[in-house]
Amino acid sequence: MDNLKLHYDVNGDDFSVAGENSSKVKKMLKQLGFSPDVIRCVAIAMYEAEINMVIHANGGFIDVDISPERVKVELQDKGPGIPDIEKAMQEGYSTASNRVRELGFGAGMGLPNMKKYTDELNISTEIGKGTLVELIVNVK
Amino acid sequence: MTGKELAEVTGGKILCGDPERSLSGCYIGDLLSLAMSRVQSDNVWITIQSNINIVAVASLTDAGCIVICDGFSPDEDALEKAKDEDILIITSEKSAYDIAKLI
Ligand SMILES: Nc1ncnc2c1ncn2[C@@H]1O[C@H](COP(=O)(O)OP(=O)(O)OP(=O)(O)O)[C@@H](O)[C@H]1O
Numbered sequence: 167m168d169n170l171k172l173h174y175d176v177n178g179d180d181f182s183v184a185g186e187n188s189s190k191v192k193k194m195l196k197q198l199g200f201s202p203d204v205i206r207c208v209a210i211a212m213y214e215a216e217i218n219m220v221i222h223a224n225g226g227f228i229d230v231d232i233s234p235e236r237v238k239v240e241l242q243d244k245g246p247g248i249p250d251i252e253k254a255m256q257e258g259y260s261t262a263s264n265r266v267r268e269l270g271f272g273a274g275m276g277l278p279n280m281k282k283y284t285d286e287l288n289i290s291t292e293i294g295k296g297t298l299v300e301l302i303v304n305v306k
Numbered sequence: 307m308t309g310k311e312l313a314e315v316t317g318g319k320i321l322c323g324d325p326e327r328s329l330s331g332c333y334i335g336d337l338l339s340l341a342m343s344r345v346q347s348d349n350v351w352i353t354i355q356s357n358i359n360i361v362a363v364a365s366l367t368d369a370g371c372i373v374i375c376d377g378f379s380p381d382e383d384a385l386e387k388a389k390d391e392d393i394l395i396i397t398s399e400k401s402a403y404d405i406a407k408l409i
Pocket residue numbers: 214218219222223243245246247248254255259260261262270271272273274275276277278297338339340
């Protein structure tokens with residue numbers, strides 16, 4: 167079987183649809199018969215990455231690659247980049263604005279969640295250029 | 307416990323979703339990325355957040371329902387989206403603690 171590939175464009179700053187692509191992928195994985203455990207891991211990690219794209223990086227695009235062995239999600243934005251990834255990975259670290267904190271974002275738990283719920287998390291970032299986040303969840 | 311029973315014991319109001327949805331367990335919190343990892347399927351999620359993002363979190367975590375406590379109401383677009391996604395939303399005047407005690 168060929169891998170199933172999905173592509174989504176994500177608007178920056180549009181909170182009303184933020185997370186919608188994660189919902190679509192979740193539904194797709196359910197239809198394909200992936201286990202609840204794998205679906206939960208992908209849903210959490212992809213949601214966090216998708217939201218970060220919207221609140222920190224003005225949107226971008228997402229590519230999802232689904233095979234029976236693993237689900238891979240790549241999120242590319244053209245945002246400001248992450249100056250210190252190690253710091254950003256720490257629980258509780260957040261530069262979220264007050265405006266988005268009022269909506270419930272800014273716990274500084276997004277990146278730690280991505281780490282916790284994936285088998286592989288790769289981040290490449292360039293200041294002023296953007297960030298590429300790659301998430302892999304293996305099917306055990 | 308069902309959504310209908312929860313609404314009855316807490317004096318809450320069902321705004322949308324299936325009243326017969328079965329519920330178990332509970333998480334209380336207003337920070338979305340904490341809720342994202344803590345809310346388990348079928349959980350009652352009690353929060354004062356009322357914006358559209360709570361619907362995405364509830365849907366992605368398979369939460370049993372959202373209870374918006376302390377007399378807050380969901381934003382209009384949040385309610386619309388919850389109807390589309392068939393997410394059960396209950397509002398209550400009670401505090402999160404008082405609601406949780408009654409579950
Ligand atoms: N795509 C991105 N572009 C630029 N900066 C980012 C990006 N993703 C994360 N960051 C930076 O890393 C910090 C930590 O991210 P993380 O997702 O853990 O927390 P948060 O988004 O601030 O809050 P939460 O996810 O809990 O709502 C952010 O506050 C931001 O400074």
